[in-house]
Amino acid sequence: MNKKEFLGRLSELIKDIPEEEKKDILFDYEEHFRIGLEKGRKEEEIAASLGDPKVIAKQSRASCILKEAEKTTSVNNLMRAIFAAVGLGFFNLVIVLGPAMGLIGILVALFASAFAITISGVAILFGTILGPLFVFDIYIPLTSIVSIPLGIGLTALGLLSIIGALYLTKFFYKLSIGYLKMNLQIITNRRNTR
Amino acid sequence: MNIQFKKGVLELCVLSMLERKVCYGYELVNEISKSISISEGTIYPLLRRLKSEEFVTTYLQESQEGPPRKYHKLTALGRKKEGELKKEWFTFAKDVNNFLKGSGKNE
Numbered sequence: 222m223n224k225k226e227f228l229g230r231l232s233e234l235i236k237d238i239p240e241e242e243k244k245d246i247l248f249d250y251e252e253h254f255r256i257g258l259e260k261g262r263k264e265e266e267i268a269a270s271l272g273d274p275k276v277i278a279k280q281s282r283a284s285c286i287l288k289e290a291e292k293t294t295s296v297n298n299l300m301r302a303i304f305a306a307v308g309l310g311f312f313n314l315v316i317v318l319g320p321a322m323g324l325i326g327i328l329v330a331l332f333a334s335a336f337a338i339t340i341s342g343v344a345i346l347f348g349t350i351l352g353p354l355f356v357f358d359i360y361i362p363l364t365s366i367v368s369i370p371l372g373i374g375l376t377a378l379g380l381l382s383i384i385g386a387l388y389l390t391k392f393f394y395k396l397s398i399g400y401l402k403m404n405l406q407i408i409t410n411r412r413n414t415r
Numbered sequence: 416m417n418i419q420f421k422k423g424v425l426e427l428c429v430l431s432m433l434e435r436k437v438c439y440g441y442e443l444v445n446e447i448s449k450s451i452s453i454s455e456g457t458i459y460p461l462l463r464r465l466k467s468e469e470f471v472t473t474y475l476q477e478s479q480e481g482p483p484r485k486y487h488k489l490t491a492l493g494r495k496k497e498g499e500l501k502k503e504w505f506t507f508a509k510d511v512n513n514f515l516k517g518s519g520k521n522e
Binding site for chain 2: 245246248249250252253255256257259270271272273274276277280281284288405406
């Protein structure tokens with residue numbers, strides 16, 4: 222591989238990261254080639270000792286995407302960071318994707334139950350109040366003295382659970398970023414020694 | 416040398432080199448790969464990480480031979496980190512040495 226091929230492959234592999242960051246990365250390798258050539262080395266020789274552009278690209282992408290996810294909170298950014306980290310090797314498939322699936326499962330379950338509680342509260346409340354007005358008989362096996370406070374109570378509990386789940390989502394987000402950062406440090410150090 | 420031994424030590428080597436002098440990328444890669452066999456390309460992502468963690472700053476400076484080069488300089492935070500890591504390493508190396516010597520005698 223010569224200089225042009227090496228830089229071309231690298232640039233192709235990191236095309237989805239922000240332009241400025243990409244330019245900065247390519248600048249480093251261009252400089253490396255330039256100085257190497259000044260010292261009398263051959264392009265092919267320099268490219269070979271730099272190693273596989275794929276390995277370099279994976280590392281650069283992962284840390285860059287993680288930086289973005291930290292700056293702008295979005296599920297999409299976090300997902301990209303998780304998948305970039307998973308791409309770093311089989312080891313990560315287990316220690317990143319496993320916990321990520323677990324956390325997502327917990328959040329989905331929490332939101333589902335919070336919504337279910339809210340809806341049941343609303344249903345009991347309105348069922349009691351509006352029930353007599355309907356042509357169809359809505360059967361609520363409670364007297365209105367019990368069911369109205371129960372409906373209000375369940376609605377409030379449901380809404381509070383949704384707010385709680387939202388806070389927990391935020392907390393998990395920060396936690397995931399922290400975990401990915403630590404993971405990236407370990408992985409980068411492992412990779413560097415190959 | 417065993418891969419496991421080198422794992423994690425590269426960061427210390429980069430910081431330690433920068434503690435001695437301000438370097439451009441090629442110089443750093445060249446010096447380190449003289450002592451430790453590494454895939455040279457991966458030093459740059461490491462440098463970028465050290466920069467984003469504010470252990471290192473970079474600036475461009477003209478060179479006699481051609482276009483400006485990117486120099487890497489240790490920050491106060493980086494200097495502190497280097498000291499900590501170095502101390503940790505020496506303690507660790509001493510403990511391992513003592514252990515190896517000790518277990519040699521017992522056999």
